[in-house]
Amino acid sequence: MYRNRKTTLIILLIIMVTVSGCAYRRGVPPDETPAPGQQSRLSPDQPREDLLAKSDQEAVEENINGFNIEDDLRITDATEQEEENKILALSQQQKTQVMGNIGSKSTNTVLHEYDTPLPEEINETMQYFEYTISFDYLLVTAEDGAEIRESPIPDATVVAEVDYLDKVSLLQRVEGEDLENSNIWYRVAFENDTQVKEGYLHSTTGTPRNFRFDRIQEAINELRQQVAEGPLHFISNYKNENGAPPQKGDTAVDEHGYRVYHSAPAYEQATTDSDFRYIPDGMLVRILSETDEFYHVNVPTFGGDFYIPRQYIHLDVTLNQLNHVIVIDRDQQNQAAFELEENGLNLVSYILSTTGIPGDFSFETSLGSYKAIHKRDRFEYLESGTLEIAGYAPFAIRFTGGAYIHGVPVAYEEEDGEKVDPGLIEYLHTIGTFPRSNMCVRNFTSHAEFLYNWMDSENGAVIVIE
Template sequence: MYRKITLVMIGIIMVTVSSCAYRRDVPPEEEPDSRQQPTPSVEQPREDKLAKSEQEAVEENINGFEIEDDLRITEATDREEKNRISCLSQQQKIALLKNIGSKEMNTVLEQYEASLPEGLNDSIQYFEYDMDYDYFLITNEGGAEILENPVPDATVVARVENLDKVSLLQRLEGEVFEDSTIWYRVAFENGNEIKEGYLHSTEGTPRNFRFDRMQDAINELREQVAQGALHFISNYKYENGVPPQEGDAAVDEYGYRVYHSAPAYEQADTDSEFRYIPDGILVRILDETDELYHVNVPTFNGDFYVPKQYIDPEVTLSQLNHVIVVDRDQQNQASFELNENELNLVSYTLATTGIAGDFSFVTTLGSYKSIQKRERFEYLESGTQDIAGYAPFAIRFTGGAYIHGVPVAYEEQDGEQVDPGLIESLHTIGTFPRSNMCVRNFTSHAEFLYNWMDSVNGAVIVIE
């Protein structure tokens, strides 16, 4: 039984940090031998490697911000649970839009009538957080007031807190406020009652599930697999050798980490220019030399040369059955099942990705193999080798990055660490990046994915 923690916030909003050019010193626990060429490790059967990595299921701190901060934000909301405001379901919003009219004072600029794109079927199997495809995220630290009309002094219909989410109906022009005339007509559920009103554009930001872009990304990968089996880079925790490094940067100019990566050379020469290619990323072997594979990297849209120890030629993605697509920009995700020429939407929900920080990294873009599943793994306190907690229902797709449920920090009782039990939700999920590379889900959704995902014939795609 989950310890269910439901939503709100006291006043924190963060500005996400762009990852592409972010460079900093390598944290001590992942510092490789500077400027060395990779040394092949003693080759082991893949089954032995996976068994060993299962036993060593302890990762660096998976939280970009301390999980206690997220819990405090969430607990502040929990006090007002019976008065909580939430998004409508997609069905509720469709019904509302059928009867919606434009008030005389409104000039409607856009009506939010998103639907699934042609070729994508509604086959939803997860229903815990049923919400519509277009929503408005409150980002005003002090919360906001939903008004009866799009004018600053209108009657207040309801109050929403920072990081709350409400359904989007229309974008329109109303009376000027803070040098802008843009307002949003929104709807929400309070108890069993559906209400609507207006929020000024300065109170938050519109978000949506970009199913069309997700569909495009999957179709591109489907076409790649149809052309022949794909392989993937394997260098989890340097298991296949330490890559070369230039300088003291922990990431390259594209945001890819030294740790868990392999060198991708521009020419068939280990003295040539290279970039990092991360663990788990999908590649196609084109040719080979004695020491290198010539590969095409769909994510990089180019060809490179990778030392052979970083690719197991016996393990491939030759059939694509399940795909999870994470939208880093919108902080949401969806899972899809492929059946011959069909594409079925199995679930969609909010998600939280990684942020660049002193001990954390962004969730990097690309197409990755679903490498392995762990019912739980433990993580360390930042800058130490002390175990701080664990993450449940995890799917690893690159390095130490997983899609997983809400992290659980161990509690200390009588000098011993005690598991306080699973936590279902955090109010910060689906808002802004807060983790360390990992993709944080509601725990029930992570469990659903854990049981559903075909890790042999599955992939994870991260889009922007």
């Protein structure tokens, strides 16, 4: 059975390499490359963004996929073929029970115990219960899967087999017998056929991940303090609707990684002759003073003060109160949503997610604190490099430029020359693995729907951390 899975995945990867035919890029899983889309270099004769700006009424965006969505569907199909042998990470409650009963083994020395707690100031008041996962987990990165063994020994009895991009709960990092010049193993727990089991995976087969609630809490508290000091405004230049910012060089992003399109210039002095950086649509700012041409603002994300031309900030829309916050952790590829109380945070969901991949053909999900700007039950996106509609994304919350938190993208099918909606797609195995989108934050569709219905967009924010 393991050989059959290995063969299937090898064939899949060969297909993907053949289809992609592009160069390897930082942060990309082995043998995968993003599909062609928005180029990283701009030219004066590039009309695409002007045409996109005219499509706002139809809610049409650039291609939201860093990779061809068919690649994600093929990976999902390959790893979901044998449902009865599916390996699942434990819920946090299940993992806590396992940790409480964990015993030592004579063959291993424990180097670290994975037992991330929920901070005392965070109350667990869950409202979404699909795709539960423990706070600490291991992402399987071995392309042809791996074998979970009874002990941290290369020839120990195989307890179970995991596929590429599976997730299992992390218990310990231990010393065992050498394999591939390393004696480091992970003790993991998982659910298989409704049974909770334990075993060991060698360190070369996966990478540890966790929900960094301490850092998430810190980011929310910083924003909460900002709002407590007075209303925050935000940059408004969706699809350059208030004017294209001046070009700085010939690249699509500045030296800090922020994109030209959908942005405003943030000048160091109250003159357009001074140096500037780009500040993206949706980013929260505090107005300190104003002149005839500029708002003098503090930008909490940048930790400094800048001068923004007045057309890029609308005074009539502010963030006066912070009720709902979604925090995206692009390093760990997961996220959490909170309702704010006077003396604490209520955790309503925590789940895997997938952010934007930087490269020649797509853009990273940019760091910072953003206003939850607009909700759409769906928006359409273009085929890469064209003005043809390729598909749509459901249950979307826009927070910067054309970037949304949304459900699994749906590519239209063609039937008798007409585009046909094949229906919503709930799940992708690639969610929570590596950056795979173009700026957007991809969720399981049912979770995107939950957030869409839950988010108080008038008093809500989105924070992206690293």
